[in-house]
Each structure stands twice: as C-alpha cells, then as structure tokens.
Amino acid sequence: MNQRFYFDGDRDLKRSFQSMKNLMALCGALCALSLSLQGAQAPLVISEIMAENDSGLVDENGNRVDWIEIQNVSSDIVDLENFALSDNRANPTQWSFPEQSLAPGAFLIVFASGKDRAADQDALHTNFSLSNQGEYLALIDKTEGQPIHEMTPSFPPQQSDVSFGLPADWRMGQPLVMQALREATPGKANASAVLGRLSKIRFSQKRGFQSQAFELSLELEEATARIRYTTDGSIPTEEHGNLYEGPWSIAQTTVIRARAFGDGYLPSRTVTRTYLFPSDIVRQSPDGLPPVGFPYHWGRNRVDYGMDARVVDNPAYQDEWEKALRSIPSYSLVTDMDHLFDLKTGIYANAQEDGRPWERPTSVELIHGDGSKGFQIDAGLRIRGGFSRREDNAKHAFRLFFRDSYGEAKLKYPLFGEKGAEAFDHLDLRCSSNYSWSMGGAPQAALFRDEI
Incomplete structure (x- = not known):
C-alpha cells in the first residue's frame, strides 16, 4: 500500500498550523507534521528517528550515531x-x-x-546518515517498488537528543502525525508528544563585573513551569539543582546556570551567567588550598590555587588590582567539575588524551571590564597543546569548538576588532605556553610574545 504524507483538508491544515505555532521554539520547523497517509494499512512504519544523537543510544562500537526505529504494527510476522x-x-x-x-x-x-552493515543482524547500519537539518526519508516495499512510509519533501530540522516520531497514542489506520517526543525511547513504545519547548529564562542582572551586592530574580513566560539553578557549574535537571522560589542576594563571585521544566514540555535551554566581584577574586584561596569542590591535584603536579597575598597586599599594588582585573577581557568557562577533573573521564586530569571523545560541553562567556558587550555561547571544550599536555604540568591550554549540537554553529563576534575575522569554528585559549612561562625555569622562555 502506497502511504504518503499529505495535508487532509482544511481541518488538518488548521491543526497543522496550530501545532507548528505551538512548537516553533523547537527550532523553527521541529514541530508536529499534521500529515495523513493514504490507507495507513502497511505492516511497517518508521516509528521514531534520532537525527542528532549527542548523548543517547550507542552502537556496538560505542559511537553515538543517528538511528531509525522500525515497528511492525500488524498482527503478522513480517x-x-x-x-x-x-x-x-x-x-x-x-x-x-x-x-x-x-x-x-x-x-x-x-x-x-x-x-x-546488514550481515550482523544484532546491529544493523544503513549506508547513509541523517541530516539534522531535515531530509527525505522513506521505508520502501521492494516487491511493489513503492514507499510505504515516506517523509517528503523532508522531515523538519532536528535538535540535539530530541527524537521525532509517532506519539504514544498513535494507532494503525490513523494518519501518521510525527512529532517531537518528550523523550527518546529506542526499541520501546514511544513517549507522548511535546507541547513545545519552554521559553528562555530571563535574569534581572546582566553578567559581568559587580561592585556591590544585588538581588537576582529569574523570570519565565510559563507561570506553571519550575526553574532549577546550580552554582557549581553543572546543568540543572528535574532532580538536580536548587528550586527557584524567589529573588536572592548575590554578594560574591558566583556562576548561575538555570533551566526550566514543565509537564509536557521540553526543558528550556540552559542559561549561564557569571558575576565577578573583584574584591573577593583577589582573596580567593590565599593559602593556596583548593576551594570547595576542587581537587588537590591532577596528574603528577602540585597545585597552587588562588591569588598570591604577597602581591595583592603589597602597598605598591593594592590600590591597582581592581583596575588591573578590569583592564583586560575575561573568559568564563563553565562546565561540570567532572568534565575537567574526574580521574578517568576529566579532560584536565587526562590532558594527553585528544579527539572528539575527549571533548566536553561548556558555556563560554566573554566579559569586558568596562561593561561593553561580550558574548555567551555553548561550545565543546578540549585540551590542546604539545609539551604542556604533560601530567606533571599543572596548567593546560584549551580549544573551543562551536557546533550546532551545542547551540550556535559558529561564534559570531569581532574578537580581533573591526578588521579581523568575525566568525569562528573554533578558538584557542592560553596557547603558546612555552613562550609565556617556563615550568622548568628554562632560560629560553620568551615570557611574552605577540601572536601573528
């Protein structure tokens, strides 16, 4: 039976437009396809797909790749x-x-x-992958030479770790209305469709340097949704993080990550903001010991945290430190502590590892001391460098990767002024370490070098 998507009259068209309106927050066209099937009696359907699998199902090689779920909806073996x-x-x-x-x-x-791979029946792999921007996809009956389930001209653009399929209440004979689902359920009955994605949380205070305490409030358009926030760099979940109950005072350097949750909705995007108080930055770990939650060491090294009291308390500098801190741009990298320091999986604790398996999600904020506009973007974080990767070296360089799986596919910001590049696929931080400081006190250290 030839089953194709088509709009079924004015009623389905109106319902489709309303679904699209409700779900526009899912990335433009990641919305319900109110599309009908002719007959809808074929034994097989494409019940669910995942076109951007960043943290879900893994294949037999441990790779996270796209997947297609087929279901036999008939009463016979196929x-x-x-x-x-x-x-x-x-x-x-x-x-x-x-x-x-x-x-x-x-x-x-x-x-x-x-x-x-078609020979190994325990792990089937197509000879094509799915585009997260949407594309044509069909299940074909070779005996008839016709598609029995066809997404034409394409399924809509997809988002990271959000599956697209038939909702839980779909039954054989009904129109194939494929939608974004509340959770991915590969190999199992599908979840219900989402109503949309919750709106972005609004912060009452801009990120950046602060000179005095302030009251921070978080706001959301959806009054019944719940906001959770963290201050340890981790991403809030339904079960993890502080439940927001009203404004609270921020009086010291703090990183806030907030996310909203609501029944029937996809969570809002995580919003990250860093607030820097110069008066406590210069007093961080004056004894060199780790702040709460930080490790004493990673690899074979001795870690000395904090600002040197001999410098910040020196009469020659003590009136200059706040101006100095604000004089150059600051980058704030915010990620889960385990992404950096876990002994087995942390990239800082295993700095000699490289490649995509050793990339971790992070928030990146550029903060200017004069209050001028910087940016915030979610990105992938890796260690980069050569000699500096050694485990007895306490400081490592970073490389940032901008991908659509994290959010924006490129960083768009004039990092190098009006005449420099304004769009970036990746960015290196703290490179050329051999030319800025010398771990072994080698005399050839330049200590300062202009990048070309």
Whole structure:
C-alpha cells in the first residue's frame, strides 16, 4: 500500500498550523507534521528517528550515531528482506534489510551511521546518515517498488537528543502525525508528544563585573513551569539543582546556570551567567588550598590555587588590582567539575588524551571590564597543546569548538576588532605556553610574545 504524507483538508491544515505555532521554539520547523497517509494499512512504519544523537543510544562500537526505529504494527510476522530504507528519492532501494523477520508489535533499531552493515543482524547500519537539518526519508516495499512510509519533501530540522516520531497514542489506520517526543525511547513504545519547548529564562542582572551586592530574580513566560539553578557549574535537571522560589542576594563571585521544566514540555535551554566581584577574586584561596569542590591535584603536579597575598597586599599594588582585573577581557568557562577533573573521564586530569571523545560541553562567556558587550555561547571544550599536555604540568591550554549540537554553529563576534575575522569554528585559549612561562625555569622562555 502506497502511504504518503499529505495535508487532509482544511481541518488538518488548521491543526497543522496550530501545532507548528505551538512548537516553533523547537527550532523553527521541529514541530508536529499534521500529515495523513493514504490507507495507513502497511505492516511497517518508521516509528521514531534520532537525527542528532549527542548523548543517547550507542552502537556496538560505542559511537553515538543517528538511528531509525522500525515497528511492525500488524498482527503478522513480517519478512524484512522485502523492504529497504532510503534518504534518496532517486535511489529507493539504497539500503536493503537482510533476511530477518520482525514479530507483531516488535521494534527494530537501524543505526543510520553510513557504516553499511546488514550481515550482523544484532546491529544493523544503513549506508547513509541523517541530516539534522531535515531530509527525505522513506521505508520502501521492494516487491511493489513503492514507499510505504515516506517523509517528503523532508522531515523538519532536528535538535540535539530530541527524537521525532509517532506519539504514544498513535494507532494503525490513523494518519501518521510525527512529532517531537518528550523523550527518546529506542526499541520501546514511544513517549507522548511535546507541547513545545519552554521559553528562555530571563535574569534581572546582566553578567559581568559587580561592585556591590544585588538581588537576582529569574523570570519565565510559563507561570506553571519550575526553574532549577546550580552554582557549581553543572546543568540543572528535574532532580538536580536548587528550586527557584524567589529573588536572592548575590554578594560574591558566583556562576548561575538555570533551566526550566514543565509537564509536557521540553526543558528550556540552559542559561549561564557569571558575576565577578573583584574584591573577593583577589582573596580567593590565599593559602593556596583548593576551594570547595576542587581537587588537590591532577596528574603528577602540585597545585597552587588562588591569588598570591604577597602581591595583592603589597602597598605598591593594592590600590591597582581592581583596575588591573578590569583592564583586560575575561573568559568564563563553565562546565561540570567532572568534565575537567574526574580521574578517568576529566579532560584536565587526562590532558594527553585528544579527539572528539575527549571533548566536553561548556558555556563560554566573554566579559569586558568596562561593561561593553561580550558574548555567551555553548561550545565543546578540549585540551590542546604539545609539551604542556604533560601530567606533571599543572596548567593546560584549551580549544573551543562551536557546533550546532551545542547551540550556535559558529561564534559570531569581532574578537580581533573591526578588521579581523568575525566568525569562528573554533578558538584557542592560553596557547603558546612555552613562550609565556617556563615550568622548568628554562632560560629560553620568551615570557611574552605577540601572536601573528
């Protein structure tokens, strides 16, 4: 039976537009497709897909790749060898299923990784991957040479770790209305559809340097939603973080990460803000010991935290330190402590490791001491460098990667003035360490070098 999406009259068209309006916050077109099927009696459907899998299901190699879930919605066993998947309308049998059957009501996960594995029936992989920007996708009946489930011209743009599929109350014979789902359920019955994504939390105080205490309030358009916040760099979840109950006083250097949760909605995007109080920055860990939650060491090194009291209390400098702190731009990197210092998975504690497996999510804020506009962007964080990666070196350099899986695909900001580049795929911080300080006191250390 040829099953294609189409708008079913004025009623479905109005319902579709209303669904789109409700879900525009999911990334433009990540919304309910109020599309109907002719007949809707085929035994198989594409019940769920994930086109941007950043923290979910892993394949047999430990990789997080795209996936497609097939469900047998009939009451009979279905021989899969008669079916194919394709993301190319001109090549409908692009990837064929092996000789394998699917029981009534059963689910099958096919990884859309491009690895092209059909022989191993325990882990099937297509020879194509899915575009998170949306693309054509079809389940083909090879005996008829026709699609039995077709997303045309494309499924909508997808967001990280949000699956797209048939809602929990869908039944065979009903129009295939595919929507963003509240949670990904590969190999299991689908979750209910989301009503939308909660709006962005509004902070009453701008990020940056502060000279006096202030009352911080958090606001959200959806009055029934719950806001949770953290001050340790971790991302709030439904169960983790302080429940926001009203304004509170901020009187010292503080990092706030806030996120909203509501029944039937995807959580809001995490908002991160750093508040810097110069008066306590210069008093951080005056004895050199770790602040609460920080490790005593990573690797074979001796860690000396904080500001040197011999400098900040020196009469020659004590009236200059706040002006000095504000005189140059500051970067605030905010991430879960374990992303840096966990002995097995932390990138700072395992600085010689590299590559995408050793990239961790972070918030990046550029803060100017004069109050001029900086930026905040979510990015991927890695250690970079050569000699400085050694475990007996306490300081490591960072590289930031800007990807759409974190948020914005590029950093757009004139970091180097009006005549410099204004868009960046990645950015290095604290590089050329051999030329700024010398761990071993080597005489060839330049101590200062202009970057070209």
